[in-house]
Amino acid sequence: MNDQHAATQIPIPSSRIALIAAALLMLTLPLRAADLDAFWERPRKGANSFNGAPPDEAYFRALADTGATWVRLTFSKWPSARRDFLMGDADKYTGLVPEDLATLRRTLDAAHAAGVKVVVTPLSLPGARWSQQNGDRYDDRLWSQPEYAEQAVRFWSDLASALADHPAIAAYNLLNEPVPEKNSDLGEDTGVPERQAWQLANAGTSRDLHAFYNRTIAAIRKVDALTPVMVDGGWYANPRSLAAWPTRLVDDRVLYAFHMYEPYQATSVPNMKRAKPLRYPGVETGKGAARQVWNREAVAAHIGTAFDWAKAQGLPPTRVVAAEFGCMRLWADCATCLGDVVDAVEARGGHWAFYSFREDVWDGMDYELPPSVKPGQFYWLSENGKADQLPRDGALMKLLRERMKD
Secondary structure, eight states: OOHHHHHHOOOOOHHHHHHHHHHHHHHHHHHHHHHHHHTTSSOOEEEEEOOSSOOOHHHHHHHHHTTOOEEEEOOTTSOOSSSBTTTBOTTSOOSOOHHHHHHHHHHHHHHHHHTOEEEEOOSOBTTBOOGGGTTTOOOOHHHHOHHHHHHHHHHHHHHHHHHTTOTTEEEEEOOSSOOTTTTSSOOTTOOHHHHHHHHHHTTTSTTOHHHHHHHHHHHHHTTOSSSOEEEEOHHHHOHHHHHTOSSOOSOSSEEEEEEEOOSHHHHSHHHHTSSSOOOSSOEEESOGGGOEEESHHHHHHHHHHHHHHHHHTTOOGGGEEEEEEOOOTTSTTHHHHHHHHHHHHHHHTOEEEESOSSOSSOOTTOTTSOTTSOHHHHHHHHHTTOGGGSOOOOHHHHHHHHHHOO
16 A cells, blocks of 8 residues: 555545444354354264264364264263262252363363364253263152253353353253153153154153253353254153154254164163074064164164154254164174164155263273273273273274275
8 A cells, every 4th residue: 555545545434343343243143153053064973972972083083083073972971070060960050060061161161272173061950960970770850840940041141151162062951861751651662643742741840851851941042042952852862752842842952862772672781681682674672563673674663753854844854853863882793783773864864963072081982992901901991090002993993984985
């Protein structure tokens, strides 16, 4: 710029500069909203992090190296000076614990540095302490005592306000595997019609999960209008429970999640203790009209109930998430089962996240570990600070890596 041109410029009044700045700020808001929601507009593949200690950047970089783009991160196992991490005390919530919030934000910083998006997922809420931290007793207070719903809504309002500006966040998962039906007459393995009848009978009560979610999301939106919210269906995120809801939730920025461990009798720890473990395909569960032979088609049908419900609600398949699935890594049929679940989800166009990645307190579903690594070896090395010596060339993770390629 020459001196003559500079001398003839008309200065812009400071008031106009302020207006321009304000307008530019307003323009950035819809762009941020699009960015947050757009992440979920195509199928995403990820993992679960349920570690006992906050993961570091190296952990998230190792996860990103598998091809995962997102992680469902729980903080509820992390150590705290208070009884319950971040919320202080599930018996009486009075506010976020500042030191714990700082730990969570540092962990989110590490994920962001590694390029991994995070879905923040508590295992506990006020009045609903995770059973494994509650003497293995189910905590039903959230679903039976209205004052705990008030506290849970306040907790999420506080947390969303604290995290709304963090670039790593891809969604808030309001509660892992809620079970408002637990102390009722509704069985865990009942069909969709029975679940629909139960939902109708409990509509408007403290056990109405659908209503609790609407209320919680409304509180979140007062402090964070943009971040998507992920919700699990009832009975431990069973897709049939999700399919029993009469309508979608009010908010448009919602992802509907289910978990898939069926056939549980075969994929879980108890099966590994059998003299002759059950095999897949061919596992039989239930009796009479509820009898089910589990194979590739049965897996697809079970998963399909969630996608069918979403379609009936006018939702695209990218609003449905297989947020957890897995099987014991030492089970002979784990690879077949994992493949059938991934195939079923991808055939319907949804998102998925396997359980779990490098869990530091349990090796049962650490697919990087080859069969030669027995549980005793895992625990001995972990407890002696030598976990980095564990071989991580397991065939199951190679399978998942292949499936995570775009």
